[in-house]
Amino acid sequence: MSALYRLAATIAARKGADPETSWTAKLLAKGPEKCAEKFGEEAIEAIIEAVRGDKARLTAEAADVLYHLLVMLAAREVSLADIEAELERREGTSGLAEKASR
DSSP states (O other), X not given: OOHHHHHHHHHHHHTXXXXXXXXXXXXXXXXXXXXXXXXXXXHHHHHXXXXXXXXXXXXXXXXXXXXXXXXXXXXXXXXXXXXXHHXXXXXXXXXXXXXXXX
């Protein structure tokens, strides 16, 4: 099992945890909208680091983005397996053709 799947499993396990003892539980308790807001904040921080060009800082921010993406997905009952299935469905399709099909 990859680190990403282990993280997704930890997030799922924290759904019922006490928000006073778990950051993940606290975010989830605030609802999907707050989870989405937090994901957006982290994405902006990653963009800033990408522009600055500091690989180590970008790596750290990208890890934050992935964590908050998984929390946001969990808040809406979307699993990492759901995302993988969608990526597999798109595999071998031109990005231009996929975008035009939407």
